[in-house]
Amino acid sequence: MNFSELKKIVADSGNIVFFGGAGTSTESDIPDFRSAGGLYGSGGAFAYPPEVMLSRTFFMQHTEQFYEFYRAKMVHPHAKPGAAHLALTELERQGKLRAVITQNIDGLHQKAGSRNVLELHGSVERNTCMECGARFELDYILQAEDAVPKCGACGGTVKPDVVLYEEMLDTDTLLKAQEAVREADILIVGGTSLSVYPAAGLVAEYEGDKLILINKSATPYDARANYLIQDSIGKVLTALISG
Structure with missing residues (x-):
């Protein structure tokens, strides 16, 4: 060439x-997903494999565990x-x-x-209340006092605007x-x-x-x-x- x-x-x-x-x-x-050292090879500290924890079903049924994994592995606020x-x-x-x-x-x-x-x-920078549609930035997720971020207006669960498996x-x-x-x-x-x-x-x-x-x-x-x-x-x- x-x-x-x-x-x-x-x-x-x-x-x-x-x-x-x-x-x-x-x-x-x-980290990427599938290479050596990637996300799929780093889920040993969690009870479920990453592809399960990043599914819509898991988010709805185990929201607190989803956010534990999400904050630890999917969000990189200091990356440049x-x-x-x-x-x-x-x-x-x-x-x-x-x-x-x-x-x-x-x-x-x-x-x-x-x-x-x-x-x-989607993007980790955008987050939406599943009840009233209020929008939140990433800092709201990272600084939430509760394990599961809740909307300050209506108390609904806030979901990251990222496409999960099954979506x-x-x-x-x-x-x-x-x-x-x-x-x-x-x-x-x-x-x-x-x-x-x-x-x-x-x-x-x-x-x-x-x-x-x-x-x-x-x-x-x-x-x-x-x-x-x-x-x-x-x-x-x-x-x-x-x-």
């Missing part, structure tokens, strides 16, 4: 879409945007990046300065993501194993000939990529925008 050619393609485009996953944030010390987040913000500032589509719930793209972010799986993705967000991918000149996919559906199916929406796939391990879409790079997402994106 000619990296200089790839840099020129990116430099000449005004309609890039980025689609990323957990690997975008592992460089900010947020990494090189990948900052590079994408710069691409947007230059008028080249149209949208960031992310599977992550950490809010780091917005903290880096990205404005058009489509969060397929559907937000239809409007998914449709916007599909439209952005279909209309993109360049689709950059990075830091995702492309194994979680329906999010991974977004790649199939792209009909162009400039699919750039950046991931340290193999994915089901490697053969579809026009440019395949198995390296650090932060390192590669930084190099793509450097002079």
